[in-house]
Amino acid sequence: MSGLESYGSGQKTTWRGWQWNRIVERLPEFASRSGFNVKRMNNQDRSVCREKTVLYLCGPDDVDYSHAERLGFSRHNMIAVDIEKDNIAKARKGGAIGVAERFESVIYHWPADWHIDVIVADLCGGITRSSMSVVQSAISCQASSECTVVSFNLMRGRDPECNTLREKIPEEKHRGRLLCIKMMTLLFRDQQPSEGVASFMTSCHEWMQPAFCSYKGSRNVMDSMVCRLPLYACSTFKEKYSTLYRVWREDAMRHRGINENEQNVKNKLKALRAVRTMAIHKKYGSV
Ligand SMILES: C[S@@+](CC[C@H](N)C(=O)[O-])C[C@H]1O[C@@H](n2cnc3c(N)ncnc32)[C@H](O)[C@@H]1O
Secondary structure, three states, X not given: OOOEEOXXXXXXXXXXXXXXXXXXXXXXXXXXXXXXXXXXXXXHHHHHHHOOOEEEEOOOOOXXXXXXXXXXXXXXXXEEEEXXXXXXXXXXXXXXXEEEOOHHHHHHOXXXXXXXXXXXXXXXXXXXXXXXXXXXXXXXXXXXXXXXXXXXXXXXXXXXXXXXXXXXXXXXXXXXXXXXXXXHHHHOOOOXXXXXXXXXXXXXXHHHOOEEEEEEOOOOEEEEEEEEOOOOOHHHHHHHOHHHHHHHHHHHHHOOOOOOOHHXXXXXXXXXXXXXXXXXXXXXXXX
């Protein structure tokens, strides 16, 4: 799926399949394996997915889980998030482990000792403050790394926040591509242009391996991007660009929603972890 495609009533289902395949291909165990084909995964490959921690927006029907399950992802490592309490209550009834909170806060306050492998942000808007908060939390939280794979699904339009960028590149409408550009410009915004910075940006972009697609939703065009976080050579990044990294964290803290009720969010995550431990214990008899 490279351009704008229409799939009739199954558009989103087809897109979801595309999204999960691209996510799996970018997991470190598979990204480094030449000739890996997600359509020919064996049980051992699926057991790799089973151990991955996924944070995702579940929506009212928690449809993503059944797609991910086919690829091996496990119920107790897929954490459903939604700001709507009813959606979380419904997902829990279906067996999910979930938390009713802002996605950006959950990511930002996620325990540092629990690595986030995948973030699936199937959002309702375009490049808004809220979606940028999700990006910033993903990059600056303590539980993500350069191996964290992120997926963004964004609506094309109704996002005046990205008008300034769009004026600079009027021919580019794809919100996934624009988000990719925005990530890079934000990340390197305080750097003086130089050969070093340019080559570091290129390395970051190559590391990200962004994949894009679009499909027609019921009323709007949806654009998406799946990539690895632009934290290429993380230790180098953190050392060489430590000021930059700090600026990102500070920015993220200031963003609406991330730092509201910090203790409350942390308490919810503690409770969620306990529920997960109990679920594993119940299923396997030990943790
Ligand atoms: C498009 S739906 C997700 C659908 C789901 N992925 C599926 O395919 O069935 C997006 C959901 O995310 C929730 N949401 C949007 N932005 C959010 C945010 N910043 N934090 C938490 N929940 C959010 C909405 O309430 C909505 O239920």
